[in-house]
Amino acid sequence: MTEKPRYRALFLGAGPQMQCGVGQFTRLLQEMLEKSEPGASTTLTLTQTDGTTGAIWRAVGTAESVICSFPIVAWKRVIVRPLLALAFARLRRRKTVLIQHEWAGLNRMRRLTYVPALWLADTIVMFSPLVRRELADDRFMRGMVRKCVLAPLPPNIAAPAGIEDSQLRRRLAAARSDGRLIIGHFGSIYPGKQPNGLLEIGATLKERGLKPLIVYVGSFIRGVDNTEQRFHARVAELGLTGDVIVSGYVASDHEVFGLLGEVDVFCYPLDEGLTARRSSVLACVQSGRPLIVTGPALPEEFDHHPRFKELINRGAILLVPRDSDSVAYADTIVAALKRPTMHVPFDFDGWWTDVANAVRAQL
Template sequence: MHCGIGQFTRLLQETIEKHEPGSSTTLTLTRSEGSLAEIWRAAGSAQSVVCNFPIVAWKRVIFAPLAALAVGWLLRRKIILIQHEWRGLHWLRRITYIPALLLADTIVMFSPLVQRELADDPLLGWTARKAVLAPLPPNIEAPAGIEDSKLRHRLIAAKADGRLLIGHFGSIYPSKQPNALLEIGAILKQRGLKPLLVYIGSFIRGVDKVEEEFHARARELGIADDVIVSGFVASDHEVFGLFSEIDVFCYPLDEGITARRSSILTCVQSGRPLIVAGPALPEEFDHHPRFKELISRGAVVLVARGSDNEAYADRIATVLKRPPVPLPFDFDGWWKDVAEAVRAQL
């Protein structure tokens, strides 16, 4: 399964290498790659060991990354843990990351809200004192061209039929509240706007019954035929081909928007309006001026956190009437920012 954290790791290492050639290398850890001897040699040749969590296939490969951190600790290397999420993870996954939090000298996080979630943990809250914030960039850069697909033609036909295409991009899992968008779609359908909800991504397989509950809720709301789930889309050109047909993106996040939402940054590059719940913390973007600018320029439209679904439906109807917001996106600059923040911890 494609892993956004894995993609982040690759792009981070490539960016660090671009600005400081020869300063870093990667060690791939899977069920078949990365023996304990290889981990020992790699950690022994390094000054710092950096690991990214969470991992999609955590039940199958969690031992090897933890072993790498433990070996680095035994060899007295600096341990840097990059922790993207906390409370949004299932409690079983959080348990498996406890050794990493304990071994880490520095914990890099991307959101003040996630940092507070860790600080509020009754068992591990003290480890938040080791946390530093870094600005998260998007994993995907808008390509120069787009790629056609059967799904894109289906969306084109839907638009020709007067459908309102509402997009949701990225892996589908509980903390992104995919079912809340279903309820907004049902409201828009009652208003006669003929919505088609387009989820560009796939469900995360885990202990939760996310996919089953999602489709059950769509049937309950009477919009099962107004929902499309693309599944994993491998090509960036195909992703942005689908984006080109979307009218508006919407993320009614219960926790509010946070600075760790890479999928939102990918959507913004399409030039389509994006509606999302406002942040829970006023300082959420103080460490991330580029993200803050997207909000101030209107590329990201905030709805007050805690608003009902009618408010989102109203905002969708409103933004469709406004002209598009042209906004240049310095993809390399975003990645340089995070690479410098991580390099400062090495």
């Protein structure tokens, strides 16, 4: 007799090594599901040392469904193990739910490693109609669109009651006191976020005598794109040496919001435009500072996400027309600084309840 599965869902994770936005999302999603159904889920840790073939087989057998979030930075060297877990799930007739945050923005070689996961998935949860369209435009993967469902992405971190001081925070505070304009960018730094685009805007503001100091609260994602080298070369070319700070990895939410609170304005010039999967934007908005970002490519981008749409309608997020140059972004920044600070109330649990319900419906 086959033993009845003990859990509703098995989450694939990478333990403490999962220090990225997708990793944080996975942990919070499981926590929210556990709040409504205590004991209904468990996690299988897969690293270079954890997760033997036998352990994966047994773990998959304990759950009705297997949930896997891609892309996971920490899994670049152990990609076979989560794929093996999804394959075992199919063999054991378990439901497989793949949460796919990106597609066309991924490095081509990285996309290839995720192709088997999409094939093995019963359901593919996405957070952006644009990403779903990118999948539909991929001639080899367009058949996967029939498996896709949209879910509302919540912010990965909530503004805490207090903040943690740091040497960098004190440096930013001193710079503001000296009349410098602090422009912020939060989250991992990689080509899809067009980090060099913000440098062009900073150079334009510097030409106007506004003394910008651009702070990237986050770190570069290691890859084959030479993003960090090209970034620093562009800083030098634009004459911004001394006007740009990259914080590196920041461990605590209290320290993150200590830094975000010293920013005057946030800016994201995105080639793809704002999408409903940009949780880093949602973190910045909680600081109450104005946030300038490129407008969405699709008019229906936020139709499935009323909370995100409300932030735009209320003016917490200011959209710049697509194909605008650095002058247009600079103009919008200057105009935004004249507005009063806008503190947006955030029902953090409500945002997470929305996405947990959307994923639970697929189990």
